[in-house]
Amino acid sequence: MAKAIESQDLIVSFLGPTEFWPSTPPELYVQAYKTIFDTMRKHKVKVIYAIGTPYTPDTTDTNSRIARFTSFFFRILTHNLWKSFVLIGSLFDKEAENLSWTIVRVGRLSNGTNRMTAAFEYVGAPGWTSNTTRDGIAEWIVNQIDRDGQDWVRKKPAVSTSK
DSSP states (O other): OHHHHTTOSEEEEOOSOOSSSOOSOTHHHHHHHHHHHHHHHHTTOOEEEEEEOTTSOOGGGTTOHHHHHHHHHHHHHOHHHHHHHHHHHHHHHHHOTTSEEEEEEEOEEEOSOOOOEEEESSTTOTTOOSEEEHHHHHHHHHHHHHTTOOTTTTBOOEEEEOO
């Protein structure tokens, strides 16, 4: 991992469960991110964009019924999947304090043409949808990098593609 990180300016991570009912213990992803953080610090890489989900916890979601419902739904139906992203979000909050991180929270990823992808302060904000295209999320991240995007540092924007 050190070889992959050592000469980079930033990291874009899609690390997380890929199955709806993952058999992988949720703590595995936490340990992987701890290793990534330590390696980034060692090689003076300061910026990381990571993919999360609408149920990656964020304090801005407290008034969103959609966020609460989504989290409750996935907590019951896909507990390990839900727990993985909850633990990852908590780890960023607690142990990535000296890094410039952004957890890009996306809903249902699909193929298709990007119409317009935007970031919202919280899940369920006016205009937010649970749909995101893969090209839309990639374009949004690249735009943030190109702009030296400081708007979302140490935040967890809910990113979605308009219909």
